[in-house]
Amino acid sequence: MFCVAGFECDDSNFLEKLSDLFFRVCVDNKRFQEANSVFDYMKKMGIKIDERSCILYLVALKKCDKGDSFLGFFRRMVESGVEISVYSMTIVIDGLCRRGEVEKGRELMNEMASKGVKANVITYNTILNAYVKRKDFGVVPEVLRLMEREEVEYNAATYTVLIEYIGNIGKHDEVEKVFDEMRDRRVEVDVHLYTSMIRWHCCRGSIKKAVALFDELSEKGLVPNAHVYGALINGLCKTGQMEAAQLLLNDMQSRGILVNRVIVNTLLHGYCRKGMMDDASRLVSALENKGFEPDVFTYNTMASGMSRSKRQEEAKRWLFAMVEKRLTLNAVNFTTLIHIHCKEGNIVEAKKLFQQMLRRGESPNIVTYNALADGHSKKGELKEAYKLRDEMEGTGISPDVYT
Template identity: 25%
Template sequence: MLKPSSSIKIPNFFLRKKRKWIRSPYKTRWHYLFNQQQALQTLKRSCLSSTPDSIVSQSPLKTPSYLLNCLINSFDSYQCDPTPTAYDFVIKTLIQKSQFNELNHVLSHLQNVEKMETPEWVFVDLIRVYGENGMINEAIDLFFRMPKFRCVPTVLSLNSLLFVLCRNRECLRIIPQLILKSSVMNIRMEESSYSILINALCRIGRIDFAIKLLNCMIFDEFDPDGKLYSMVLSSLCRQKDVTVTSFEVLGVWEDMKRGGFNPGKGDFCNVIKFLGRQGKGKDAFDVLCEMKRERIKPDIMSYTMALYGLVEEREFSRVEELFDEILIVGLVPNLFTYNVYIKSLCEQKKADDAYTMISCIEELGCQPNLITYNTVLEAFCKVRELTRVREVWSEMKRKSIEVDHHSYSLMIDALLIGGEAIEACKMLEEMLFKSFLPLFSIYDKIIHTLCQEGLTSEALHTLQLVSSHDVLPGSLSWKALVSVLNLNHDHTDTMLASLVN
């Protein structure tokens, strides 16, 4: 049986052993957090109840810090310290009202008065807002001030600022200096940082720097992902500058595969299109074959650009095989495909087959355009078949094909070669009437031919016609006219007047 005194000594022994006293239930951690939540709700209610008129009615000294006073008073009434969430709410409220002057007061108070460690996400959002409002200097200044807010900046803040700077082309020159200063702040660029910079360089067309930065990324032991390679590759293939060579494109292509990434359908198509435009038909054909080995079905554009490259390299046997393959696999050729194939026939001096092909594609529901007819027209001009040239020209007129200056130049050439100088002069008048200005060589050919055939009056008429359009023929025309002047003195005055004019 226990003694009565033993039941009394147990709690005293516990207090003496642990040296702890029972705390008041009103001073615990959860109660302090509850007070902070209540203060935040009070702050939100005061901000919602305040109207622009009520803010303006405040004294000028209190107006810039109205929301800041609301924050301080709300938390003082509950005897607790403001939280980062409360400051973030005030900052976002000021941003919505575009009150950036008051925002400066809030940031100054947070920096100089508060002692809490400000989370980085507050500054990340604020840097983004500064960038959207064109306040680039404020965004840069805030990034370097972050340690004064008792916040350790990381690559997250750096990426936010890089994204802001990369949106403005003029601000890109600041980035190298920014990266150097950020390294002093112990911020190391990561894969996401490289991706932002490479994306910006690709967007402005500086692919050479993008490739160099990609190599630096690999040198820093970062592994670029497949999307980054695809972005650089597509940007490189879109460049129409002659300085971009197939060697550079294929170099990035091979680096992508060496990095362990399998190119997608878009990557194959971009490379094939680029090589086709460059006239690298064999390389484009090899990439197309590789695409099929990877069991990726090429689209009609990939086949067409491979065809175009083969035509440029005059690999006509492969052109026929590839065109048959398009039909076998069930793809429907478009007008661009047919134009490339017709060009192949014309390059082989098969103008009749090319002309027959026009009626075939019309039966298949594909309407030929001006490029189609100009290609066939040029082919007949090269083989000097004036009758077929006129037949094609009549068909173009009958089908209301809008001819251009190239069409007229081809017709005039064909007429001059066929000995139809008078008809060529009429074609020239029609051309000038439609405001198409031919090359100087066309004027020279017409005037020289007219002078050789003894048609001096027509030559002078053509000279006056040309002069009325503020164009002077070349030396070939003047030599022909001077030779006519030596033989025929009847037109001396007219020709001298033309020379003076």
């Protein structure tokens, strides 16, 4: 018998609903200890435990990165007679894979198969994706054979992982074959798959094919997201097609899609590589007016670009702006400043910056040493230049042709 506010009730259905509600409230508030107590009470009293409520608990534990806890709770679900579906099993396997414990995930999948819970395409995609992400390519064919044996049909997400896998192992000619096979099977292509194919074509320098896929995506009624735009903008920037890249950015903004830092910095890098520093400056100014905050990469890109374009004062302004914003200078920033001061003949200031760089724990690279050696050489200080070369070799950096 159950008592609430002095009211006695022996209605098992009422008790089941109340216990389930209390369990969900504990989970929503991340009061995991209390949730466990409610679960134990329900088990002890023989109250039916709803798998859907348990799934909420598993998701909450996974979000909090409590790997051992969600696997332990899943085992308690099994032992307590909760009706287990492939959905709760896949949530646990996904959590294990995200923690790099793919083997544990596969073991759980095999264990549950012996209990009658068969993995579905989402389960297999989770495991495949984990192996591909950690570049454990040797196991991928084994998992694919298992899918075939279990007659699990590929979906768009499977093909997305396959394309990444095939590209990584260097079988570039097979990527389009896989894409065509997917079309032949009439698998519905999603935005993620288009993004993978566009990115792959851009990496291969096939910009026309990438643009054609972007147009095809829109014709199919799919809405391109920031990842699709980012992939194509990156490809256009790498091939120096800055006008087309800018048009894509404008298209993004007209659709109300948030322009992220990666896309902005990609465009800036493209402009700077082509020496289009005024265009780069205008882009930063326009985006700053819309609330964009430059990051370390933005400052690095602009300062390096200005320096290569022999606009040294502007390069210094970008780096000094970093200091004003209280952003920490890194090895690239120090090297750029050292290079500028050496070009200006101010070797004293360059050496000060070099020492400051070392004190901050930033490791100079060959570009840093070459800039300083060049500065000393132009002042006729060859002993200092040779000393730098010896110091560089002592740190394990081999001189290059420029040295």
